[in-house]
Amino acid sequence: MAAFVLRSLAGAFFLYLSSRLKLSAGGPVPVTGHIFCIALLALLYDTKTCVFSVILYLAAGALGLDVFSSKDGLAGSGAGYLLSLPFGAAAMSIAAKKSRKTLFALIASLLPGLFVVYLCGAACLLIKNGPETALLWGIAPFVLWDFIKIAAACLLALGVWASGPEKE
16 A cells, blocks of 8 residues: 555655646647656556556645646636546556557557547647637647657656556
C-alpha cells in the first residue's frame, strides 16, 4: 500500500511538473506536457496507479493548489481536458498493457486515450466558446504536438524496458 501511495504521489508530482511546460497554441488552451506525462505513466505504471496519480493531481488543483498550467484551473477553458485526463489515462494504460512492445504498436495503442481527451476537451470548449473555437483551437493545434509527445513517451518507455526487467 505504501508503494502504491508513493508511486501515485510521484506520478501526480510529475503531472504538476508537466503542467509547467507550456506553449501558447494561439487559442484559449495552451500546449502542455500533460499528454507526454499521461502516456509515460500509462506505459510504466499499472492502470490503477496511473489513474490514481491523475486523480491526485486533479484533487490538488481542486483544493486550490497552484498545479495547473492556467490560473483558471478547473473553471477555465482547459477544464474539459483536465477532467478527461483520468479517462484518457485509463484508456491509454489498458490498451498499452495489451499492446506489443514495439514503437508503432505502442503509439497506436495510446491514440484512443488521446481521442478521449480531445473529445471531452473539445466538448467543453464547444459549450463555452462555440464550434469554431472547439475545432480550430481545441484540437487542431494539438495533434502534431501530442503525437510527438506520445512517440517520445513510447521511446522512453522502450528504453526503460530494455535497460531492466519490466515491472508493474
